[in-house]
Amino acid sequence: MKIGIAGNGKIVHEMIGATKNIQDLEIVAICSRPQSRQKAEEIADKFNIAKIYTDYNQMLEDGEIDFIYVAVANSVHYEYTKKALEAGKNVICEKPFTITAKQTQELIDLAKAKNLFLFEAITILYAPNYQYIKENLNQIGQLRYVHANYAQYSSRYDRYLNKDVAPAFSPEHAGGALYDLNIYNLHFVMGVLGIPKEVIYRPNLGFNGIDISGTALLDYDDYTVVCSAAKDSESISGIVFQGEKGYMELVGAPNACALVRVHKKGEEEILINKEKYNHRMVNEFVAFTEIFKQQDLATCYKTLEHSLNVMKVLEQARISGKVEFNI
Numbered sequence: 001m002k003i004g005i006a007g008n009g010k011i012v013h014e015m016i017g018a019t020k021n022i023q024d025l026e027i028v029a030i031c032s033r034p035q036s037r038q039k040a041e042e043i044a045d046k047f048n049i050a051k052i053y054t055d056y057n058q059m060l061e062d063g064e065i066d067f068i069y070v071a072v073a074n075s076v077h078y079e080y081t082k083k084a085l086e087a088g089k090n091v092i093c094e095k096p097f098t099i100t101a102k103q104t105q106e107l108i109d110l111a112k113a114k115n116l117f118l119f120e121a122i123t124i125l126y127a128p129n130y131q132y133i134k135e136n137l138n139q140i141g142q143l144r145y146v147h148a149n150y151a152q153y154s155s156r157y158d159r160y161l162n163k164d165v166a167p168a169f170s171p172e173h174a175g176g177a178l179y180d181l182n183i184y185n186l187h188f189v190m191g192v193l194g195i196p197k198e199v200i201y202r203p204n205l206g207f208n209g210i211d212i213s214g215t216a217l218l219d220y221d222d223y224t225v226v227c228s229a230a231k232d233s234e235s236i237s238g239i240v241f242q243g244e245k246g247y248m249e250l251v252g253a254p255n256a257c258a259l260v261r262v263h264k265k266g267e268e269e270i271l272i273n274k275e276k277y278n279h280r281m282v283n284e285f286v287a288f289t290e291i292f293k294q295q296d297l298a299t300c301y302k303t304l305e306h307s308l309n310v311m312k313v314l315e316q317a318r319i320s321g322k323v324e325f326n327i
Contacts, residue, residue: 001289003092004029004051004059006080007071008039011094015069015121016047018281025289031059056080060087066292067092067117073167074174075327078103081118085110090117092288095187096179099325101312108304117300119288120307124187126283127257128274133241133248134192139264140243146193146225147242148185150254151213151235160206168231169210171326176211178203178318182229184254186310186317188239189218189225196220199313201321204232209324216317256280 001024005012008030019025029051032040040052053059060068060083068084070077070093078098084091085107097120098104111118124130137143156166167173168180178201190196196218203214213230239250246264250257257280260272277283291299318325 001025001066001292002028002064003067003069004031004053004062004065004089005049005069005071006031006056006059007069008032008036008043009071012043012071014279015071015281015285016043016049018279019285020047022282022285022289024293025285028064029053029059029062031056056083060084060089066090067288069121070094074179075099075167075172075325078107081107082110085114085116085118088114088116090292092119092121094121096174096183096314097307097311099174099315099327101308101315104308104311108301108308111304112301115297117288117292117297118304119284119300120304121281121284122184122187122307123255123280123284124184124257125191125303125306126287127280128276128283129250129257129260129272130188130191132260132272132274133250136262137192137241137243137248139246139262140241140248141245142222143193143241143243144223145242146189146223146240148189148225148227148239148254149229149235150181150184150237151228151230151233152181152237152253153234154231157212157232160212163207165208169206169208169212171208171210171324174325174327176203176323177213177229177231178211178216178314178321178323180229181231182214182216182227182317183310183314185227185229185239186216186313187306188250188254189227190310190313191306192241193220193225195309196225196313199317199320201317201323203321203323205323206232211321211323214321218313
């Protein structure tokens with residue numbers, strides 16, 4: 001599995017560090033815009049990446065590359081992924097997959113038509129602790145309430161307060177709390193519970209109309225799910241599933257899936273950690289590598305169904321909260 005990277009941001013550094021010891025995976029190229037070539041050169045020097053491109057189309061012509069890892073601004077995920085698929089490359093695209101469900105469906109249809117692999121890089125779905133909750137939630141009896149929270153004071157928020165808008169807070173780049181942080185809550189909750197009947201989003205909007213924090217209410221038949229996220233404040237993060245016989249809690253940031261706490265009535269509380277890697281991104285890339293090695297398109301496309309469902313709910317939430325992207 002030979003990967004060409006599109007992008008040079010923080011997530012690229014994390015991805016390379018997380019994947020450096022994965023067998024059958026090699027990063028062979030990195031591409032950045034011409035004005036950011038120095039950043040790409042620094043990454044290439046640090047991680048011994050052989051090829052540097054400043055023209056994305058040229059990288060797509062590189063016959064050595066199997067996969068493109070799309071790690072550019074949210075607003076161009078769709079464009080970069082579509083170009084790669086059209087060029088016959090498999091793709092791993094960072095979250096959020098696209099801006100709209102229609103775009104996601106188009107990419108899925110294109111990948112299937114060309115028998116290509118297409119993955120959304122969402123760490124949760126491949127985390128052992130997520131799988132534990134999914135498989136053991138019935139231990140706490142009838143579910144009654146779920147509260148998911150991901151609060152992370154953004155390193156770019158002080159700039160934002162001074163009207164210096166980074167892409168993370170830009171309507172032109174599909175920024176904001178819903179698409180950046182709350183998407184993890186939605187992926188986790190929907191992966192465990194399925195598709196909600198209805199979703200309503202109540203955002204706190206900043207001066208430029210972007211959601212700097214907000215809460216999504218998901219309506220299921222017998223219970224309500226609350227998904228909150230904030231880039232403007234800090235708090236305890238985690239997800240609590242409350243049932244009639246106890247509760248099950250994902251402790252800490254939902255994208256990390258670091259620890260599970262189980263409390264059942266009349267029993268001693270227990271802590272569970274099924275994780276075996278020291279970085280949250282390792283599980284997903286191990287899975288991608290194995291699926292590609294086995295040429296298991298069926299598993300890949302099954303996961304895409306989940307990503308499409310999440311994108312539909314994400315888009316519905318954004319529209320209900322009147323968060324508009326200028327794209």
